Amino acid sequence: MKKESVKSAILTALIIISLLLTWNMWTYQPTLFDAKKETDVYEVMPITNTIKKYYEVIKPQQLFIHDGENHFSTMDASHSNDLWMKMQSWEYSDLESGVETFSSGENLKEIQKNSIELRFLNEIPMKTFQTMLEWDADTENVQFDRIYLKAGETGGIQSVYFVSYDKMRYVESSVNNNSEATQKVKQLFNDRNNLEKYYSFNISEGKEIFLPVNEPKMVKHQYKVEEIAGSRFRDALFSNSSVIKQDSITSKNSYTDAISLLDIYPEQHRVYYVNPAVDDSVPLEASTLVDQSIKFLNQHGGWTDEYMLFDIDDKENKISYIMQIHSIPVIPFDEYPQTMIIQKWGQNEAASYERPSYRIDFEINSNNEIMLMSGKKVEELLKANNDIDKEDISNIYIAYQLENVENQGIVNVTPVWCIEMNNGKLKTFKDEIVQSGGNANGME
Template sequence: MNKESIKSVLLTILVGISLFFTWNLWNSQPPFEELQNNSFVESVPINNIERELYEVIKPNKLFLHTPEQHFGTYDKQDVNNLWSEMQKWDYSLSTNRNLIQTFSKDKFINWINGNDEAKIELRFLDGVPFETFETMFNWETELIEDIRFDRIYLNVPREKEVQRVYFVSSDTLQYVEASVNLTDANTIVAEIYNQRNELIPFFAYGEDDNVQIYLPENEVKIDSYEYGTDEIEGSAFKNALFGNPQNVKQDVNSLRNRYTDSWRELNIHSSEHRVEFVNPTLRDTSFLESSALISQSVDYLNDHGGWTDDYIFYMINELNQEITYIMSIHSIPVFESDDKYFGPTKISQQWGQSEISIYERPSYQLMKNLSSNNTERLPSGHELIDVLSKDSSINIKDIKDIYIMYELQGETDQRIVKITPYWWAELQDGRVLKIDGNQRGDRSGLE
């Protein structure tokens, strides 16, 4: 056999081998439909609403203390306007002494009462890490230590004085003093002080036990509401919470609507108007400080469109890596009712390994306000103290604070909820109790 014959045979063999492998390659590929089904599909947020930190981490009460009188307001605009302006200020910490100082109990009470100068007080529902304040505000100097504050005080400066801002912990009486060298800051604070007679007069109660409770001198008139609700589809939560919703399977039974991708699980409890998302593979193997926990939780809600109503920061538990936000109407928090339970009013998250571990929230959102000019009359602080003194179920010494909160009531099979204001008592152990017999019951639309 000559060389040309050998080349022809080898070429034929190589072509045959190539055709064999090509045929196997084509036949081993899945059909086009199967490729489509296994492709990665990105999650889709419930809505496009995003919140800045200061829109979620914000005070819910404002007081003004002078040597002669205490004042307060239930008007959200007063609180929100000041809080928004404070985001524009430039803050600096004193470097001439220890940044973190501590009041004695007596000095703190005298200091609040404005014995040396008038002060504006902003209160938060729970302690906010100072690092979170640093993230929201503009700072020239930073505080290294991790500490949480639940109150901010602004002095009412005299002419040409710098504006001072005090971050205070009501539990430990620790505080940090900052200054704002800005004419606009002085002007805004002075305006609030000069208009103090337009605010509600308050009186101090229980200060001897280091409890600064301020109650209104007169009865309080505050609106109640009736809202229609809209149930968010389970598929919307599925598409928002799973990284690849295409791989999620659905299981429907009489108790719940369940979605799973083999390890994560989403449960829609329709009768409770509640959503529960669980990632059981995560364990507490990492630990986030409070400031990082807040930032991560807000980002998580922004990413999947979780701000379906107006929610504000309510509580944080660094030990358990838990954080809670509560629904609010005009900056007043809303609690779910025990006797007429419609659904939860809180968003709670538990974190592990920098990923969400447990996420619980309402499956509904408030829609159109169906009522108008419904005004409730709540008793004055003096009447309230009389009610408490006759209530054997509450020990006055156990009360940390007293404030107005809304309560959401509704039947589980209806889409209309009533939102009514009541007086509530926050106890030292963290429980919040509605004070029985505190409502005057007038819904006639008094102005």
């Protein structure tokens, strides 16, 4: 009996221990600290809440109206912006034929005659344009930097030509809902005499640039500029701010998570982010660069000002956007040498990202009108300058520069003539031509 009693006691003890362990397992709850440690999710904090659509950053920089030998344009971007907006709702037909070529300027003049021209700063992938419109057409490897809308054609058909000027190629389409399109084109074409007169300047063989006949009247603005705190870029570009280390020296503030590096240069008003782990050696399609770069900027709120597509380099996987004020490009100058957003891409991630660390806040004054040189004066200066190879000039247009004034955080926004070279470098000139700095990659 004694032996049986011991067995019963042991069995009872085991049952009690088992019940206690089971109870603890059922009722156990980890502490809030431990649970958070295992499941922590860190969210990116965007710099702004601005989301841009493709057509808001991919848009024409100049509008010209061609009436035989007469040409017209304006610095008022409302005409081109309104037309570009309406073009987003047009229904485009299949291409009339495959890719065509033109062998001389005379061939292009046939397309140009009696037309409205929209000119872009860089070639746009047709695939990107189709994505904007949900237009399905076979346009493989087609790019364009000009669109011509023919005016006054018979039959009420609105023809549209997408032209690559440098490659001397084009494709032709038409608009299905042509009554609305032809009406808009006709209205703008008939209003041409209310615009400024321009003339054709053949800067080199086969290279035609349009310049104003008279001195353009421009407005010199004054704006308050806000410097964006480095912590805003840190929180927008790093997914886990708790592991970020900061290092400050005289010329810059640095943040790193042991993989990526973010440098803020206060005196240059510039931000530079690099992720060395990203492989950028595999070339990407131009349309892929556009798609990834816009999504990237949308995701972290990088559209702190108005920007326009400036350059796509699909050989280097680089893409850049230039700042605008009143739809006029802002080019590097003086204490504000950074006016572009420049990205280099790997397959799915940004390998590097360079941009301004400031934003244009609000306007203080815009009452100071100034007159720029006429196109003839610009032509005269260029012909007299032997340091510039005219073959290397891509375009000539009016731009803005930011000039710092004595009051901290206030800039004068000054209009200047700008020469864009084939390699993306920008030069400005008043009575003489000077290097403005910057190119498609934002470097000297």
